[in-house]
Amino acid sequence: MIVVMQRGATEREINYVVERVQSLGLRPHVIHGTERTVIAAIGDKRDEHRASLESCPGVAEVIPILAPYKVASLEVKPERTVVRVGPFIAGNLHIGVIAGPCSVESEEQTVSTARAVKAAGATALRGGAFKPRTSPYSFQGLKEDGLKILALAREETGLPIVTEVITPADVPVVAQYADILQIGARNMQNYRLLEEAGYAGKPVLLKRGPAATAEELLLAAEYILNTGNHNVILCERGIRTFESHTRYTLSLATVVWLHQRTHLPVIVDPSHGTGHSALVPQMAAAAVAAGADGLIIEVHPRPETALSDGFQSLTFEQFEATMELCRKVAEALGRSLGAAVPATCH
Structure with missing residues (x-):
């Protein structure tokens, strides 16, 4: 259920409703909007408590949540969530750009990439320190040493770090270094x-799983939101179909579908979604045209020598050209992409 508070409801009234929701065995999620505060009451047997909550002081109305995903739903929060971490902004009219190597291989490789993507307008640095690979014999990442290299790159450039965590036990150590925790498609x-x-x-x-529906993605997001952490970014990275001309099938219609159902920002990964560097620029621009709130793109100084996913990684020059293309599309739609780039960078 959604408990909609009256305009001007006091903190005392809001706290009273929160305590009442808890006393009924439900979990309250308080969401402060620009005009009103709403409290999502999550749990089993919600409807039978509707009358009890409607009688609380300061309550305007109590509305059932129809979607199976509760806190992620536009029914709960019609205003768009905007996630901000330093220069990275995703949501509403802002298109955040995350770029960097698939895997952290060395300090020189990572720091040089961070400098290049920042110069082109990226607002966050991606890089894998823990790598879940299909084969146990493939490069598994530098682990904490890789995290330390990412921290050096952040110190050098000021770009926040986005890196993957692959097990619950690794969360504390990754969270010490990362600014944004990435949950990969396999997880x-x-x-x-x-x-x-x-x-x-x-x-x-x-990230959306390669065989997951969009609704399953939202239900997965609900697990994170249910902890009280509302800073969740959804990522469309392609799904597995019968097509073989691309690594995955990049479903940009999913971006539009998600925006019609959730307030969470939605970004697109054209690198994994296509698997071919030659297809990344146009698909990145198409994602911006579809309304994506951000992009995550793999960039490497020498893709031909990359330890993982070199075939889908852009060179520095290709990334700069991709940013120019995407910026034109964003500006045509009245949106801003990445960070402003000085004229000397072009």
């Missing part, structure tokens, strides 16, 4: 990991 329904990442208190970037 979208690892519910204990989702909860631990939520409790860490850092913004969480949640």
Whole structure:
């Protein structure tokens, strides 16, 4: 249920309703809007408590939540959530750009990439320190040494770090270094990991699984939101279909569908979504045109020598050209993409 408070409801009235919701065995989620405060009451047997909550002081109305995903629903929060971490902003009219190597391989590789993507307008640095790979014999990442390299790159450039966490036990150490915790596609329904990442208190970037529906993505996000962490970013990164001309099938219609149902920002990963660097620029621009709140793009100084996913990584020059293309599309739609770039960078 959604408990909609009256305009001008006092903190005392809001706290009273929160306590009342808790006394009924439900979990309250307080969401402060620009005009009103709403309290989502989550739990079993919600409707039977409707009359009890409607009689509380300061309550305007109590509305059932129809969507199976509760806190993520536009029914609960019609205003768009905007996630801000330093220069990175995703949501509403802001298009955040996360860029960097698939894997952290060395200090020189990571720091040089961070400098290049920042110069092109990126607002966050991605890089894998813990790498879940299909084969146990593939490069598994530098782990905490990789996190330390990412921290050096942040110190050098000021870009916040986005990096993947793959087990609940790794959350504390990754959260020490990362500004945004990434949940990869393979772990979208690892519910204990989702909860631990939520409790860490850092913004969480949640990627859609390759065989997951959009509704399942929202229900996975609900596990994070249910911890009280409302800074969740959804990521469309392509799904597995019968097509073989791309690594995955990048479903940009999902961006529009999600925006019609959730207040959470939605970003797109055209690197994994296509698997081919030649397709990334146009699909990134198409994602911006579809209303994406951000992009996450793999960039490497020498893709041909990359230890993972070199075939879908852009060079520095290709990334700069991609940013120019996407910026034109964003400006045509009255939106801002990434950070402003000085004229000398073009």
